[in-house]
Amino acid sequence: xxxxxxxxxxxxxxxxxxxxxxxxxxxxxxxxxxxxxxxxxxxxxxxxxxxxxxxxxxxxxxxxxxxxxxxxxxxxxxxxxxxxxxxxxxxxxxxxxxxxxxxxxxxxxxxxxxxxxxxxxxxxxxxxxxxxxxxxxxxxxxxxxxxxxxxxxxxxxxxxxxxxxxxxxxxxxxxxxxxxxxxxxxxxxxxxxxxxxxxxxxxxxxxxxxxxxxxxxxxxxxxxxxxxxxxxxxxxxxxxxxxxxxxxxxxx
Amino acid sequence: xxxxxxxxxxxxxxxxxxxxxxxxxxxxxxxxxxxxxxxxxxxxxxxxxxxxxxxxxxxxxxxxxxxxxxxxxxxxxxxxxxxxxxxxxxxxxxxxxxxxxxxxxxxxxxxxxxxxxxxxxxxxxxxxxxxxxxxxxxxxxxxxxxxxxxxxxxxxxxxxxxxxxxxxxxxxxxxxxxxxxxxxxxxxxxxxxxxxxxxxxxxxxxxxxxxxxxxxxxxxxxxxxxxxxxxxxxxxxxxxxxxxxxxxxxxxxxxxxxxxxxxxxxxxxxxxxxxxxxxxxxxxxxxxxxxxxxxxxxxxxxxxxxxxxxxxxxxxxxxxxxxxxxxxxxxxxxxxxxxxxxxxxxxxxxxxxxxxxxxxxxxxxxxxxxxxxxxxxxxxxxxxxxxxxxxxxxxxxxxxxxxxxxxxxxxxxxxxxxxxxxxxxxxxxxxxxxxxxxxxxxxxxxxxxxxxxxxxxxxxxxxxxxxxxxxxxxxxxxxxxxxxxxxxxxxxxxxxxxxxxxxxxxxxxxxxxxxxxxxxxxxxxxxxxxxxxxxxxxxxxxxxxxxxxxxxxxxxxxxxxxxxxxxxxxxxxxxxxxxxxxxxxxxxxxxxxxxxxxxxxxxxxxxxxxxxxxx
Numbered sequence: 001x002x003x004x005x006x007x008x009x010x011x012x013x014x015x016x017x018x019x020x021x022x023x024x025x026x027x028x029x030x031x032x033x034x035x036x037x038x039x040x041x042x043x044x045x046x047x048x049x050x051x052x053x054x055x056x057x058x059x060x061x062x063x064x065x066x067x068x069x070x071x072x073x074x075x076x077x078x079x080x081x082x083x084x085x086x087x088x089x090x091x092x093x094x095x096x097x098x099x100x101x102x103x104x105x106x107x108x109x110x111x112x113x114x115x116x117x118x119x120x121x122x123x124x125x126x127x128x129x130x131x132x133x134x135x136x137x138x139x140x141x142x143x144x145x146x147x148x149x150x151x152x153x154x155x156x157x158x159x160x161x162x163x164x165x166x167x168x169x170x171x172x173x174x175x176x177x178x179x180x181x182x183x184x185x186x187x188x189x190x191x192x193x194x195x196x197x198x199x200x201x202x203x204x205x206x207x208x209x210x211x212x213x214x215x216x217x218x219x220x221x222x223x224x225x226x227x228x229x230x231x232x233x234x235x236x237x238x239x240x241x242x243x244x245x246x247x248x249x250x251x252x
Numbered sequence: 253x254x255x256x257x258x259x260x261x262x263x264x265x266x267x268x269x270x271x272x273x274x275x276x277x278x279x280x281x282x283x284x285x286x287x288x289x290x291x292x293x294x295x296x297x298x299x300x301x302x303x304x305x306x307x308x309x310x311x312x313x314x315x316x317x318x319x320x321x322x323x324x325x326x327x328x329x330x331x332x333x334x335x336x337x338x339x340x341x342x343x344x345x346x347x348x349x350x351x352x353x354x355x356x357x358x359x360x361x362x363x364x365x366x367x368x369x370x371x372x373x374x375x376x377x378x379x380x381x382x383x384x385x386x387x388x389x390x391x392x393x394x395x396x397x398x399x400x401x402x403x404x405x406x407x408x409x410x411x412x413x414x415x416x417x418x419x420x421x422x423x424x425x426x427x428x429x430x431x432x433x434x435x436x437x438x439x440x441x442x443x444x445x446x447x448x449x450x451x452x453x454x455x456x457x458x459x460x461x462x463x464x465x466x467x468x469x470x471x472x473x474x475x476x477x478x479x480x481x482x483x484x485x486x487x488x489x490x491x492x493x494x495x496x497x498x499x500x501x502x503x504x505x506x507x508x509x510x511x512x513x514x515x516x517x518x519x520x521x522x523x524x525x526x527x528x529x530x531x532x533x534x535x536x537x538x539x540x541x542x543x544x545x546x547x548x549x550x551x552x553x554x555x556x557x558x559x560x561x562x563x564x565x566x567x568x569x570x571x572x573x574x575x576x577x578x579x580x581x582x583x584x585x586x587x588x589x590x591x592x593x594x595x596x597x598x599x600x601x602x603x604x605x606x607x608x609x610x611x612x613x614x615x616x617x618x619x620x621x622x623x624x625x626x627x628x629x630x631x632x633x634x635x636x637x638x639x640x641x642x643x644x645x646x647x648x649x650x651x652x653x654x655x656x657x658x659x660x661x662x663x664x665x666x667x668x669x670x671x672x673x674x675x676x677x678x679x680x681x682x683x684x685x686x687x688x689x690x691x692x693x694x695x696x697x698x699x700x701x702x703x704x705x706x707x708x709x710x711x712x713x714x715x716x717x718x719x720x721x722x723x724x725x726x727x728x729x730x731x732x733x734x735x736x737x738x739x740x741x742x743x744x745x746x747x748x749x750x751x752x753x754x755x756x757x758x759x760x761x762x763x764x765x766x767x768x769x770x771x772x773x774x775x776x777x778x779x780x781x782x783x784x785x786x787x788x789x790x791x792x793x794x795x796x797x798x799x800x801x802x803x804x805x806x807x808x809x810x811x812x813x814x815x816x817x818x819x820x821x822x823x824x825x826x827x828x829x830x831x832x833x834x835x836x837x838x839x840x841x842x843x844x845x846x847x848x849x850x851x852x853x854x855x856x857x858x859x860x861x862x863x864x865x866x867x
Contacts, residue, residue: 050750073752088747090740101740105752110737113729117736157751 001064003028003165003197004049009058011044018044020221022058026165026197031188033208034201036218037241042201043085045218046169049199050082051075063164081158085169085201087150091143095134095153098142099125102160128156132186148175151183159190166191168200172207180204184211209233217241254389259508261388265397267504268404269459269466273477274484274496275411276455282428282491283448286339287347287666289354292478293361294453298327298460299469300369303376306464313380324458331453335446338842343445345849347666348612352802353845355795358474359838366471376464396465403462407455408497415493424448428491429540479677479791483526486670489539498537519681523674527659530671534663563810571720578712586708590715590780592820594773597719599800599816600726601769607806608735609762610742611661612669615676616770616797618656619649621789622679623771624778628696629689638702638779642718645775646768652679653767654760661759676794683786695785699778715776722772727809729765738762803844805851814853 002025009022019041026032036042047053049060051072060068067075076082089098103121104110112120129135132152137145142153151171158166171187172180188211191198202208208215208229215232217225225235232238277291305319334357342350382396415421423444427434435441460473484503488495503522510518535541578586602616626648627641636644656675660668683690690696705711729735741748741755748755778784787793796819804815822840826833848855 072749073754076750076752082750084746084750088744088750090743090747092739092743093736097736101736101753102751104733104736110733110753110758112733114732116728116731117733118731120733157747160751 002026003063005061007059009048010056011048011053012056017221022223024216026199028195028197029192031191031198031211031213033212033215034199034218035208035215040218041221042218043169046167046201050080050167079164081163081166083154083158083168083171085173087154089142089150089153094139094141096125096138098153099128099156099160102157106161128159132156148179151175163196166196166198170202171200172204180207254391257389258391258393259512261393262397263505263508265400266507267500268400270480270484270504271404271497271500272407272459273456274481274500275493276452277481278485278491278493278496279448280452283424284445286350289351289478290357291456291481292474293358294327294331294456295460295477296473297330297361298323298457299463299473300365301326302461302464303374303469306377316380320461323461324454327457328450328454332446332450335449342845348802349845349849353842356838356841359834362471363832363835373468373470375468378465411493482670483522487526487529487536489536490666492538495536495538516685519685520678523677526674527671530667531659534667574716578709583708586712587780588824590712592817593715593719594777595816595820596813597722597773598770598797599812600723601766602797603801603812604726604766605763606801608730608738609759611759614669614673615794617789617793618676618679619653619767619770620774622652623649623774624784624788625683627775627778628699628784631699632696638705642775646771649771650764650768653764657760657763661763676789680786680789683789693786695783697783699784700782701779715780718772718776722769726769730809803851805854808853808857811851811853818852
């Protein structure tokens with residue numbers, strides 16, 4: 001069964017039809033990229049998947065369960081991890097504490113008033129950071145971290161509730177080219193290893209064509225192409241949308 | 253019927269006066285985002301200055317109207333001076349700090365006014381040409397009231413012209429919508445802010461000066477008008493002139509008819525309306541949500557870590573002294589110490605919502621007072637022993653914390669703070685007006701501890717144990733998952749939601765927990781004093797709590813404790829030593845805001861970290 005199934009998703013803002021009749025599916029362990037020029041509706045589409053926006057029409061199903069219109073926190077509880085285009089972490093807490101918070105929430109222990117956080121779920125949080133190569137930063141406050149490192153922290157947070165689906169909105173934006181490759185390779189490795197379906201939007205075509213198993217192309221709210229990287233690269237409609245003509249690689 | 257018309261007219265006159273003051277407050281807020289507590293002081297100064305000018309100038313039209321306009325202009329200049337000397341330096345400080353600074357100005361102005369004009373009420377002359385009354389529907393109606401009814405719309409019209417027809421006005425409106433963008437476009441913001449303060453203060457001064465023929469000039473004008481003006485501005489929508497006019501109309505008429513229909517609950521009514529409006533329209537009648545602040549996401553709030561070694565030693569020493577020394581002290585010193593203990597818990601409870609919770613409360617005294625009244629009412633009407641009363645105190649406060657908090661924590665920033673103020677004023681008005689049960693202004697007397705706790709020393713130890721225990725408990729909560737969840741929703745609402753945290757529920761429970769803790773402090777305070785009064789829930793006490801937390805520093809755990817000790821100690825000593833305590837306290841507040849924007853504990857920590865090379 002597909003991890004995520006999206007059918008006939010629609011969203012309008014005023015008179016602007018941002019997303020029109022978008023349908024697709026993601027399988028366990030698959031890296032699916034959602035690309036398109038600026039304003040194509042990628043973020044809108046994304047925000048409807050985890051409940052930040054309510055779709056006007058259409059359905060979102062997670063492992064066969066209808067999750068359309070649920071609040072983000074409910075979607076998360078069902079096993080959907082999320083990273084943001086502009087990172088969102090708890091700036092007054094350390095890297096480790098950020099991950100601990102996700103774990104504590106996953107274990108429904110945030111109501112506890114007595115035991116100090118310092119001793120709760122610290123070992124699994126450390127293990128997660130280890131996996132992402134962030135163990136040596138564990139004690140640093142998130143407020144002073146480099147942007148690339150924050151992206152990794154977000155990924156660690158997103159993995160804390162053992163998700164079935166990871167939604168990553170521009171996971172490598174603002175990172176150096178070398179970092180991008182290593183973060184995506186890491187993500188792909190984890191996804192395959194744990195059978196997590198990953199859906200990501202991305203502007204960097206090297207990242208997209210290097211790491212996606214499959215690519216969806218969105219233009220003006222509609223899906224115009226879908227398929228393996230090689231097929232999408234050769235698709236004349238995609239070339240037209242992106243460049244008018246010429247090669248796609250490296251372009252935005 | 254005729255009576256109703258006259259009542260409506262007098263409502264219009266009040267609405268007009270209210271609008272003058274509120275319009276100044278709202279334009280100042282719109283542009284500078286400063287909640288100016290001193291606006292009421294400018295209103296009072298307008299009245300006093302007009303009194304002096306009108307009585308000194310030759311009698312007649314020129315003397316009177318010249319005096320009124322002169323007073324308004326002078327107040328405008330005073331507002332300008334306050335902006336240039338004080339507020340300009342703290343625009344980047346957190347909202348509550350600005351509020352604190354303007355409250356310092358309130359205290360200074362109160363003291364100076366009393367020094368210049370004396371404590372007794374002053375009666376000004378009536379307006380020449382508008383002395384008598386006219387007949388409306390066969391009933392007499394004062395001419396001056398009729399004149400006031402006209403002033404409001406005229407001022408509104410002039411202001412709208414000014415804001416829509418001049419370049420300056422366009423800039424003001426642009427800044428009200430999006431201050432950062434206006435700055436980015438290269439507009440000289442300094443001039444804009446200074447001039448808007450001049451205009452706003454002038455309007456307050458004019459409002460005060462025009463009261464001269466209507467009522468006596470006294471030293472309580474400042475705080476009574478500022479609460480009403482806050483209500484008007486918030487109901488209308490912060491920054492909205494037309495909204496302020498509408499709200500002034502609503503509140504003015506409600507006052508006029510409230511007295512006819514339900515004289516007992518007039519005070520409650522006004523704040524109930526405000527609470528209702530904010531629940532239904534969280535940004536007021538015509539207000540718009542503020543443009544989201546751009547730039548640095550992820551707050552730079554410092555972390556809460558373990559206290560450094562020397563601080564622990566200091567705390568332990570202080571605690572040791574608090575336990576060992578009291579047997580050698582007299583009754584007066586013991587009751588001061590008891591009061592200090594309750595102040596520490598009171599401040600610590602407010603800190604939970606302000607610091608980790610990131611919410612502002614202007615009405616925390618409500619829960620202190622509800623605790624006190626809970627205990628006192630149980631003692632008075634049920635003959636409950638002290639321990640039962642002390643158990644009921646946090647229960648009463650906590651239950652009301654749940655009810656009020658349910659509405660307050662949905663809002664954010666100034667609106668949330670104003671809604672907490674509204675609920676506190678509702679609680680206060682009930683205590684004040686429901687005389688049969690609460691004794692009204694006379695309070696409830698004879699709330700004394702049981703015989704075993706009657707000696708001051710025993711009661712002190714009881715208060716110390718309970719307050720210290722509750723404060724340490726709150727501290728524990730901050731380090732526990734719940735406290736972290738509070739900070740999580742403060743740091744990033746987006747991320748908190750994305751990891752399954754129900755921010756509303758966390759804020760709500762945090763609010764109720766803080767209320768219950770404040771209730772314990774209130775209950776102990778009641779038994780310590782042997783009585784309760786409506787002032788326990790008054791605005792000044794809410795401000796006291798804010799002062800303690802902000803003086804100490806919001807972003808440290810020891811802040812509220814140090815702040816409570818410093819503030820209560822300072823006030824106690826000042827009141828004892830000098831008549832000028834308000835002046836000195838005000839000056840100290842202003843100086844602290846200017847020089848220790850992180851609070852005392854924050855400043856101490858910054859020094860410590862600088863010296864020890866902490867990251």
